[in-house]
Amino acid sequence: MNVQLNPQAGHADLRVEPLTESRSPRTYIIGGVALALVLGGFWYATHMTATGPRRRDAAAPVKVAVAVRRDMAVIEHTIGTVVPNSTVQITARVTGQLQSAHFKEGDLVKRGDLLFVIDPRPYQAALDQALATQARDQAQLENSQNDARRYATLFSQNAISTQQRDLALATARALQATVAADKAAADMARLNLEYTRIRSPVNGKTGPMLVQPGNMITASSSVGASSLVTINEIQPVKISFSLPQADLPRIQGMAKRRGLTATVNLHDVGGDANIQAPVDFIGNAVNNNTGTIELRANFPNTDSALVPGQLVDVVVALSEIPNSIVVPRDAVNTGPDGQYVYVVNADGVAEQRSVKLLFDDSVNDAVIGDLKAGEKVIVDGQLRVIPGAKVTITKSRGAEDAGAPRPAGGKGKRKRTAQDAG
Numbered sequence: 001m002n003v004q005l006n007p008q009a010g011h012a013d014l015r016v017e018p019l020t021e022s023r024s025p026r027t028y029i030i031g032g033v034a035l036a037l038v039l040g041g042f043w044y045a046t047h048m049t050a051t052g053p054r055r056r057d058a059a060a061p062v063k064v065a066v067a068v069r070r071d072m073a074v075i076e077h078t079i080g081t082v083v084p085n086s087t088v089q090i091t092a093r094v095t096g097q098l099q100s101a102h103f104k105e106g107d108l109v110k111r112g113d114l115l116f117v118i119d120p121r122p123y124q125a126a127l128d129q130a131l132a133t134q135a136r137d138q139a140q141l142e143n144s145q146n147d148a149r150r151y152a153t154l155f156s157q158n159a160i161s162t163q164q165r166d167l168a169l170a171t172a173r174a175l176q177a178t179v180a181a182d183k184a185a186a187d188m189a190r191l192n193l194e195y196t197r198i199r200s201p202v203n204g205k206t207g208p209m210l211v212q213p214g215n216m217i218t219a220s221s222s223v224g225a226s227s228l229v230t231i232n233e234i235q236p237v238k239i240s241f242s243l244p245q246a247d248l249p250r251i252q253g254m255a256k257r258r259g260l261t262a263t264v265n266l267h268d269v270g271g272d273a274n275i276q277a278p279v280d281f282i283g284n285a286v287n288n289n290t291g292t293i294e295l296r297a298n299f300p301n302t303d304s305a306l307v308p309g310q311l312v313d314v315v316v317a318l319s320e321i322p323n324s325i326v327v328p329r330d331a332v333n334t335g336p337d338g339q340y341v342y343v344v345n346a347d348g349v350a351e352q353r354s355v356k357l358l359f360d361d362s363v364n365d366a367v368i369g370d371l372k373a374g375e376k377v378i379v380d381g382q383l384r385v386i387p388g389a390k391v392t393i394t395k396s397r398g399a400e401d402a403g404a405p406r407p408a409g410g411k412g413k414r415k416r417t418a419q420d421a422g
Contacts, residue, residue, distance in 0.1 A: 035256070038103060059392040063379035064344055066396070069373035073317045074250065074359055079265065080241035080314040082139040082306045085297075088202055091220035091227050093195040094118060098228075104269040105208050109200045109231065116198040116228060123196055125191035134182035141175035148172040181191045205304075232308050237301045239264060239277055241314045242292035251282060251295070252316035255330045262297040265313040266305060275299060279316070310325035321358055325367040332357060332365050342378040342385050344393065350378065352387040386395040 066347060092098075096118040103115055106224070151168035154160045209228040211217060218230070239262060243251065254260050260279035267273075277297035286293050295316070299306065330340050332355065343351045355369030371377070376396070385391060 009339045010286070031162075032390050042107045045113070047371070055364050058388040059348070060350075060384035061346070061394045062342075062350075062378045062385060062388070064376040064393050065328045065331060065379045067325055067331075067371055067373055067375050067377055069323060070411065071327055072324050072326055072359060072364070073361070074321060074323045075361055076243055076247060077319060077362070078241050078314050078316070080239045080312045081167050082153070082239050082308055082310040082312060083240050083267060084234055084308040085238060086202055086204070086233040087238050087308075088200075088204070088231045088233075089227040090115060090183045090198060090200075090231060092116075092118060092198065092217045093219055093233070094192050095124065095218045096122065096196065098211060099299065100213050100216050101209060103206055105206060105229075106408045108204070108400055109206055110203050111200055114197060115200055115206075116213075118196040120193055120196040123189065123193040127186065127193050128183065129209050130186035130189040133248055134179060137175060137178045137182050141172065141179050143177045144168070144172040169208055183203075195360045198228070200231060202231060202233050203235065204231040206231055208354045233300050234304055234306070234308065236306065237306050239296075239297045239299060239312065240294060240313065241316075242243075242287070242294050243316065245286045245291050245293055248286075248293060249317055251293070253277070255282065260295070260297075260316060260318075262295075263315040263317075264297070264299070265315075313339075321366050324358060325368065325371055325373060326364050326366055327371075327377050328379050329360060329363055329365050330379040332360075333382055341367075342382055343371065343385075344376045344378060344391060348386045348390045348393075350387060350389060 005057070008293050025046075045188050099117045101116055109115070148168040148171070151160060151165045155162065155165040165208055208224065209229050217226075241262070251260065261284045262277045262279055264277060265273070266275065277299040279295050279297045281296035283294035297314075324386050327341065332339050333341065338352050338354060340352050343353050345351055353370040355367040355371055358366040358368060360366075375395070379389070381391075382392075
């Protein structure tokens with residue numbers, strides 16, 4: 001609508017003129033056709049190229065390993081605790097003032113080494129007194145024995161009565177018993193004097209000193225007696241660990257055949273160092289709370305590398321799966337129908353084969369099924385593999401040796417399956 005002002009008329013002259021169309025119907029038709037072409041091209045690019053012949057023919061890059069046939073050890077991973085071969089609480093056997101200590105805290109001591117000295121003077125005096133009493137009674141015994149011999153001679157000459165002779169003999173025998181008692185008292189006094197010098201009963205390492213010199217201490221049999229120091233025997237040590245009771249038949253079988261050996265990882269700086277320790281103890285009962293049985297391995301520990309209370313990783317070989325097919329753990333996949341592996345055949349085509357897992361030692365798997373030794377199994381790139389399609393092998397490697405227990409402390413843990421090898 002157009003509005004025009006007429007100045008001569010003195011008022012606005014309104015004229016209504018219709019607006020002409022700025023776009024023709026042909027413009028809309030051309031735009032619609034162009035939009036349809038764009039949408040069609042996008043659909044083709046996102047659907048046809050994803051499923052077209054070129055996409056299907058692309059070979060997925062994979063890494064493979066060779067399945068091998070060998071004996072595989074059935075092992076258990078667990079945590080062990082280092083325990084001392086023996087622990088001795090050193091206490092006083094006599095009462096007195098602790099006079100001196102002859103070791104430093106943390107020292108390695110040998111059997112018989114002097115540790116503490118208690119004031120010996122009261123016990124030396126008691127010994128002297130006991131010896132003096134014994135000497136006095138010994139002199140009286142000798143006199144009474146002489147009298148008994150004289151009375152016996154007089155009795156043979158009918159010079160004295162029978163009563164006099166018997167009295168002399170009885171007196172000599174009584175003094176003989178008194179001297180024996182005096183000797184025992186002197187031995188006890190001598191022993192108490194020796195107890196004032198406290199010596200180590202074992203070879204081991206001392207702990208902190210619990211009572212310092214200068215304090216009064218009481219005998220271990222007295223109320224309130226306390227330990228002076230604790231000594232742990234650390235050469236050798238024992239490694240205590242527990243295994244599930246389900247492994248008990250294997251444990252007993254291996255112990256009878258050739259004995260059990262524990263592989264212990266020390267996690268030393270610069271690399272993992274493993275030690276071998278024979279298992280010399282199997283518990284006589286299963287723990288009702290944990291359902292496990294305790295085993296202990298003996299280790300010389302000559303370099304004192306293991307400390308009582310230390311936690312270590314332990315691997316124990318319980319049995320073997322003879323003549324098994326072994327593949328790397330990464331080759332075994334789990335699907336809705338169970339475990340399977342991808343095998344690359346001679347034509348470079350990936351085939352899906354069903355297998356059953358016998359044992360997994362966290363590095364290699366022992367399997368049975370549609371798989372033969374020497375065949376190539378895919379260990380990396382399975383997500384891009386389509387059964388029946390070709391693949392491109394980028395790297396190959398062999399299955400690692402699974403004939404011995406894996407090093408302790410390795411990644412992963414034993415994985416139990418429905419079928420365990422005996």
